[in-house]
């Protein structure tokens with residue numbers, strides 16, 4: 001069974017649009033769990049544009065499923081993560097001006113910075129995943145730096161302009177997931193997945209978990225979060 005990690009960042013985005021306390025991503029996480037989420041993901045960005053420390057603390061105390069914290073290599077965020085000890089940490093690149101995470105980590109260039117941080121997290125009992133593009137060289141670098149999981153960036157597959165490009169991008173993800181399994185890495189995937197494009201990715205045999213946010217929260221506006229999560233779950237094998 002492929003697991004569904006639900007990213008509730010965009011609930012916090014709506015809250016921050018008003019600078020008040022509602023809607024609460026912690027309440028949303030509880031509803032996502034009721035809808036069948038196997039995990040909850042949040043991204044504590046350096047600019048705190050959606051998720052805040054308070055959310056991560058309360059989520060850690062509240063939810064019953066594993067908490068996955070996405071983070072960049074910023075010292076204060078690393079210290080906070082080590083204090084909170086989420087079930088897993090997914091390292092992502094971060095640019096202040098981007099609308100959302102745009103590309104995968106450059107693990108080859110970042111090896112020397114990543115290695116000691118990954119070791120510290122693992123010693124603290126946190127499972128480490130690296131968000132990378134479907135690129136065999138980056139995958140081999142992720143194995144070499146000591147990560148246990150990778151999350152393959154599905155953004156280019158999701159944003160493909162036509163069927164031909166989508167097939168090409170899918171082939172890259174398929175090859176990348178085989179390459180990762182051969183490197184003894186466990187494989188997750190995510191970014192841009194929605195109710196229409198999730199099927200082929202979910203059916204790749206190496207994929208363990210998909211992290212999906214925007215499509216689920218967008219549908220939840222119409223049908224409610226519990227149902228939106230359950231409908232996404234029903235599309236996973």
Ligand code: PXP
Nearest residue numbers: 101131190191192211212213214
């Ligand atoms: N995985 C990672 C590493 C991400 O940064 C994001 C976006 O926050 C997602 C998955 C979820 O992407 P989306 O909101 O497009 O489903």
